[in-house]
Structures are given as C-alpha cells and as structure tokens.
Amino acid sequence: MAERHRADVIVSCLHGRCEGLVPALREEIERQGLGDEIDVVESGCRGMCAMGPVLLIQPGGVFYTGVQPDDVPELVQETLIKGRVLARLTYQVPATHQEICRYEDIPFYNKQLRHVMRNCGMIDPESIEEYIASGGYQALAKALTTMTPREIISEVKASGLRGRGGAGFPTGRKWESTLEAEGEVRYVVANGDEGDPGAFMNRSLMEGDPHAIIEGMIIGAYAIGAHEGFIYVRDEYPLAVKNLSLALEQAREYGLLGEGILGVDFDLDIRIVRGAGAFVCGESSALMQSIEGKVGEPRPKHYHATERGLWDQPTALNNVETWANVPLIINNGADWFASSGAEDSKGTKTFCLVGQITNTGFIEVPMGITLREIVYDIGGGVPGNGEFKAIQTGGPSGGCIPADKLDLEVDYDSLLEAGSMMGSGGMIVMDNHTCMVDVARYFVDFLKEESCGKCSPCREGIRRMLEILTRITEGDAVMADLDLLEALGRTVQNASLCGLGKSAPNPVLSTLRYFRHEYEAHIKDKTCPAGVCRALIEYYINPEACTGCGLCKRDCPQDAISGERKKPHVIDQELCITCGICHDVCRFDAVGVR
C-alpha cells in the first residue's frame, strides 16, 4: 500500500461519530482523479473522542480534528492537491486546559533548574531512540569529530564542573591528571553506589536517563584515552541496573559503544559492576577494590586514582551525576555551564528532600540557592503543626544545620564552613519533634555498622562515640562525656583512613555545635526536650481532653492504662514502657509527653 500510494489519509473513526466522512473523502478523492495516488484508511479510536473525527495525512503528519463531511472538498483541494495546511482544522487546545497551572508556576518547580535531570520523567528511559530524538549523543558526535582530547578537557576545566559525589574536586583537573599519568591502559568509572539513607537522586538519574551518563563517560574516555569503562551500581537498585544494562546494549547496537565509534578510530566498552551492599564501597578506593574483585576496603592515598586507580592504572572516577553533566558542557559550552551556579560551585546540583517536608522528592537547583528557598519554596515547608528545627545535608556523615542558618547559600564551601558537607545530595528535614541527640545517635549507629574496620580510629572511635551517645539518650551520662565526645570526634576526623571515617563525626560535632543545650538537657535535667528518648520521658493523659473512649487502653501492650468508659483514663507509670502507642492512637490529643 505504501509503495503504491503517494499518501494515506488515516481517519480515526471515533465511536461512530464520523458517519459519512470516509465515503465523502473517498468520493472526493476519486472525483479529483487521485484514487490511485491516495488511500483512505480507517483506524481505531485515538483517544481524542472529544475533538470529533480526527484525520492524519501521512507522510507529512498533517493532523486535523473535528473534520466534517462538509470540509472534505476544501481539504482535498488545499491539503491533498496543493499541500497547504488548513489552519481552522488543526488542533486547538481546549480552553479549560489553559487554566491548568503550568509546571513552571508550581512552587515545587519554579525555583528549580532542570539541566542534568532534563530527561528524567520526560523520555522513556528504555528507548535510546527517544534519547537521540531529544538531542542525545550529539555532544559525543561533536566531541569525537570536532574536538581534540585536550580541547575537551580544557572545556570541562573552563566550565568549573566539580565532582557531584560530594567532595567537589574539579573534574577537568582530574581528567587532565589521568591523561598525563603514565600507564599502559586507562579506565573511566562511574560511581552509582548511592548509599546515603534518604538519598535517591542518583537512582532517579540512572533509572530515568541512563544514556546521559553513558554519553558523558564515552566523551570522558575519549578525552583521557580509555578503552574500558565501568559503572558501579549498588545491587539494591534493580531498576537502575536494568535500565543501564538495556541502555548499554542499545548503545552497542547503534555502534555508540564498541569499535570505531561513529566511524572514528576510537574504541570503548562499558560494563556494569554491581555492589553488594557495603556503604564504604561508595568511597573511591574501596569502590575500585570492589571492581577488582577484592574486599571493598579503602586504601591509603599515597597515589591518587588518576595515577594508580583500577588495577594500578590511571583512572578517571566520577559520580554518575558528574558524568551526566559532561554532554551539556560539550553541547552548550563552558560559558553556558558557568553562567548558572555560585562563585566556586558552578552549575546545578540535584538533591533529595526527605523527612519532615511537604514535597518529598528529588530536585535540581542552581548552586548558591539558599536552604530557605529549598525548604520553604520548593519543599513546601514542614507539614502539619511541626516547626522547622534543622536540616541535615550530605547523608549520614553530613551535619545538621539549624534554623538560624537557613539563609546559607548551598555550595561546596559554605556547607563545609557550616560543619556539614555537600555529600551526594541527601537533605533530611527535621522538626521540633526530632531529638538532635537521638538523630546523632542514629547516624553514628548506621556508620558503626558500615565502617569496614580496616583502620582503628574509625572502627573503634565510632563505636565509642555510639556508646557515649547511647548513655546520653538513656540519661546515664555526665557533663564530662561531652568533652570526651568532642575529642573523640576530632580524632576520628583527623586519623581515619578514608572519607567515611573522616566525616563520620559530623553529625555529632555539628549537633554539639548548634544544639548543645539539648545534650545538656539530657545530661543535667534528665529530660528529652523533643520528647523522643524513651528513658527520659513519660506519657500522661490530660483529664480535661480525655473522653474515656478506651482506645489507648485497648491498644496498650502493657495494660498500663486504666479508667472507666467515658471517664478520664490514667497511665500507670510503673508499668508504662513509653512506647508511645497511646499517644499515636488518641484522637483527642489527650496524651501528652513530658
């Protein structure tokens, strides 16, 4: 059919609403002597029933809605014979749709800048075709055919791109060292071992736009002269592994990976290595050990990975988000990239907003935005009747930043100054129902589990810190413990082998710095101001508010609540284990904490 006809007119017969249209079209086409050239095809409903009969002319893709038999003579004359489009029949956006809020006007989005995540949620991640259609792999084409490796590196250097894994090392300089280092082979590695609790922006990127990472890696490999690459993804991200694997396969099929990429004398293949769930493997040297098949432990940094990385060969290891920034820089130029962001932190950064925040999700913002804008404008503030207390940035080893520092501009350096860090981008919002000592204890407990145990400051120091924090939350600590905690923290910070230990005391030291009064309340007054630490609180029933419904009495696992129906109940403090169930189930706000 396609060979015989010049054009097809495809009519969507919309649940019988276009009676007479198809015969009229056929008749008119025949009358004009076009019967051999143009075919009329009836197709199923296209789900646009409200727009009346719709009609598509192929090739060319002219699309008409609300076509009536009366329109046929003009349509055939103008469009099929003369090739003109009839404006009055083209699709009109229904008036009601204009009233819907645009994404750009929704507070959640209007302060965001979607560069790295431009395709996430926009294209089908399982389709390389959609990535190519949205301009994908054009940066690779430009880099391979119009730029030398040195030119690519200077462009990346000029852009001011810094590592998005959190440490913020300038990417261009890293590549330059790798290129200049001596070695038989070179490697590119993408770090997708996102292990911070509450952080999932790397996952969203790997799941939502895997080709952007791959394209960046191919460009980087070309720049440093690598022919082999690895993407290290944690196994807890099965969908990311699936989408990345599929993307690599598609790229190979199109010849974007393999030998002679795009007809240029350059070979590269990339493989996926799955992490087995150790948090420390997100640390660069431990990650490379893990790829080599060894136990995932960091090693002393006598040499940088750029000189002796994977199998002791020069290696450019970057976070997946860093790689995904590369095609943007090549396509739009270093100046464009450097035009957004802060003084020494150019471009955008992705973050995850979790905890006591209305709009849980992932965001991408220009560097230099204030925490206040992130929490209140984008995040929608603290839900319910809670009051903002602190925000923890940088994952479990980041620090807690208090409310009076909300106007802090988010970039690598200012976060460090405030006693926290950029990290990979997790942001946990806490409200007045969060106990800062308990938070510090929670994160230190996490890090105790994840410490690989290779160096003693981290292995032993974190454990001792946890013991002290536990004592504080249980009301068994003395004031001297705070000094000990601080001294321990400094030692662990200074003496640990890798970034895990060096940053592990951050949650403790930052909460000691900003929330010392809470620690003191636990030790001196034996109270937990936020009403969280179970050993230091007691629940009571307010007789004014209690209706005697009996719900708490029924749910109490200790049978510690007594009272007659429709009369105020009381809690027996001897039996109570402060589990808080009564507080949670009460519908009248009658159960208080003190």
Next chain:
Amino acid sequence: MPKLESVEELKALRDQLQRALRVSAKSSTTITVGMGTCGISAGAREVMRVIRDELKERAIEARVTTVGCIGMCSKEPLVDIQQGDEPRVTYGNVKPNMVPRIIEEHLMNGQVVDDWVVGRLRRGWGEQDG
C-alpha cells in the same frame, strides 16, 4: 538496527526520530506513567495495568509509555496525558479506581478532571506554551 558509521548518520537518525515522534505525539493520545522506583512502590504498575485494560475495553488506541521519576515523589503515581500538540496534563496520586473517570472525562469528553490535576507541562523544560 544498523550501526551508525558516521556523525551524519547519527544526525539523520535524530531528525528522522524527531519527525516520527512529533507525528505520533501530534496525532494521538499518549498516556505516560511514572515508573521510577518511587512510582512503582506507590502502585504505578497496577495503575498502568488498569489503564491498559480500560483502553482495550473502550477500543481506544492510545500510546501508553513509561518514564522515570520527575521529582514529585510525594505525588506518585503520576499519570500524564498528552493529546495532539498540547502540553502534558499531569494527574497525581492516581489510584486504580481513578483511572476510568480520567479516561471517560479527559479522553472521551475532553474535560480535564480538575480535582486530581497537578499541572501541565511542555515536552521540554523551559519551552514556551502554545
């Protein structure tokens, strides 16, 4: 699929794909379901299954496709409907039992279900509305 032997072939492929996508988007209904991990855990698979069943039952040939997470994880499952050349209309917190009404009112009657709508979006960030 053929291996791309040169940059010119890549550019030609891009143009061809862009045309094909534009035509298919312009002349049909595309229903997009957010299928990142957050979407799936909020129940997107079931929502997608119900959408497919509903379309089949009503004999509507709409394109159903998936995307990764767009960031509004708290509003997952997200379902977008794009018809013709208009912006995508996003519905949030979609549950399987909401699907029939969305298809009935939006697709069949051209009426956006205001109660559940989150916003509308052009096919690229920062593109101007028509």
